Structure formats: C-alpha cells, structure tokens
Amino acid sequence: MADRVELLGAFSDPTRQAVLNLLRRRPSTVGELARRLPVSRPAVSQHLQVLRSAGLVEEERRGTRHYFRLNPKSLADLREHIDSMWRDALAVFSDFAAKESTSDGKPRKARTHPPKRAR
Amino acid sequence: MANQEKQEPIRQSVHVDCPLEDAFRLFTERFGDWWPAGDAGAHEIEPWTEGKIIERTVAGDEREWGTVTAWEPPDRIEFTWHPGTGADRAGTVEVEFTVEADGTCVTVTHSNWHLASAGLVCFAGAAREMMVAA
Numbered sequence A: 001m002a003d004r005v006e007l008l009g010a011f012s013d014p015t016r017q018a019v020l021n022l023l024r025r026r027p028s029t030v031g032e033l034a035r036r037l038p039v040s041r042p043a044v045s046q047h048l049q050v051l052r053s054a055g056l057v058e059e060e061r062r063g064t065r066h067y068f069r070l071n072p073k074s075l076a077d078l079r080e081h082i083d084s085m086w087r088d089a090l091a092v093f094s095d096f097a098a099k100e101s102t103s104d105g106k107p108r109k110a111r112t113h114p115p116k117r118a119r
Numbered sequence B: 001m002a003n004q005e006k007q008e009p010i011r012q013s014v015h016v017d018c019p020l021e022d023a024f025r026l027f028t029e030r031f032g033d034w035w036p037a038g039d040a041g042a043h044e045i046e047p048w049t050e051g052k053i054i055e056r057t058v059a060g061d062e063r064e065w066g067t068v069t070a071w072e073p074p075d076r077i078e079f080t081w082h083p084g085t086g087a088d089r090a091g092t093v094e095v096e097f098t099v100e101a102d103g104t105c106v107t108v109t110h111s112n113w114h115l116a117s118a119g120l121v122c123f124a125g126a127a128r129e130m131m132v133a134a
Helices: A002-010 A014-025 A030-036 A041-053 A074-103 B020-029 B113-133
Strands: A057-062 A065-070 B010-016 B041-045 B052-057 B062-072 B076-081 B091-100 B103-111
Touching (some): A014 A041, A014 A057, A074 B103, A074 B113, B020 B076, B020 B091
Antiparallel strands (some): A057 A065, B010 B103, B041 B052, B062 B076, B076 B091, B091 B103
C-alpha cells in the first residue's frame, strides 16, 4: 500500500497532463505536440510512451505519419482509477481515524471560520 | 470528444471506528496528515465555505486543488476538486458523515469526475504504469 500511495503522489506530471489536454482536442503527431509545448520532441515521445503503455493513448499510422489520440476506453479506465483512488484514500482515513480518535482524547468543536492556519 | 456526456458519479464509503464529530474533524482538520499523497507536499482544507484546498509542494509552490462549497460540520462537506488541472475542469466531491453501529459511515460522492480527466488520468494512469513497471 505504501508504495502505491507514494506513487500516486509522485506522478502528477504537468507535461503529461498538457499532452492529454491537447489530445482531447484532436489526434496529433509528436511534432505537433512538441510545437505547442515547452518541451523537446524526444521528451514528448517519452511521455507518449508512458501514456500509451498505461493504455491512455493510442498510436495510429496515416501514411508515413504517426498520430496519437486518446484511447476511447480511457474514460472507463479513468473511472476505475478514481474509484480505487477513493477506495484507498478512505481505507487510509479509516485506519487513521480509528487510531487518532482513541489517542486524541475528547472530540473538539470543528473550527468554522477563517483564517489562522495550523502548521 | 469535445462534448463529453454526463457521467454517473463515483461513490465510495467506509466505516470509521469513531464518533461522528471525530470523523468529521479528523477528515478535515487533519487532512494533511492522512491524505495519501506520498512526498508530494503538505495538504490542507481551509475549514469554511469558500475555503481552499491547498497543496504546498516540497519545492515551496502552492497549488489550489479545489474550493469548499459547503461546510456543514459534523455531517457534510462539499468541495470542487481539480488536482493537477484548472478550476474550469473541476469535479465536485461531497463527503457525508452518518452515524452507524460502532462508529461513523463516511461516504464520498465524486461528480463530474471526467471533466478533470487530463489531470486525473495522469495522476492515476501514470501511477498504474509505474506499479506495473515496478
């Protein structure tokens, strides 16, 4: 569990998000993506490979050009992922709350107004 | 592709072995202590309507993940949710706390989750990819 949890935190990669955002609009080649992003073509290729092996992006050949597009199945996959993300998060919370509630003493009133940040 | 249809909300619930008030307080006030984000940074839910959900990265950046739209202790909190993407792509998360035998039932309802798909696909998909590779 811990490994997965760490990974979930570690991989909110902004370039891959940008790639997916562009592909939401239309299928594109590596070159087209690289022109619209502040990264090199090899970097775009690398991100596409990660997205492709995760099943989120498909490659399609048109003549001599390779186009990448979102995998239409990715919405179902996404649902599954978010679903298990919440399942995991809630399981973590349940453990945390069971532990903290006993060591934490009596319930206090929740704060209901700004600001005063803890930490 | 541009017009994505409405998707069924995602729902998950869990039993928590503590009183309702504790569950609500721990979920919100101690969000940063339990939210499974690894080393990504510190997280906080500002505890009032229109409060922000904030991630402070190790590098010192502050990112907004969402905004509290309903703050109703100890029963319910609702917030917009767009980790890794802009507020224009926010989904909505409702968390309800109800008394049940020996504790509290916490239910999460995540609507319009597909709008944030770029950020969340990446978040979840890349993690899966890494798990497969590991």
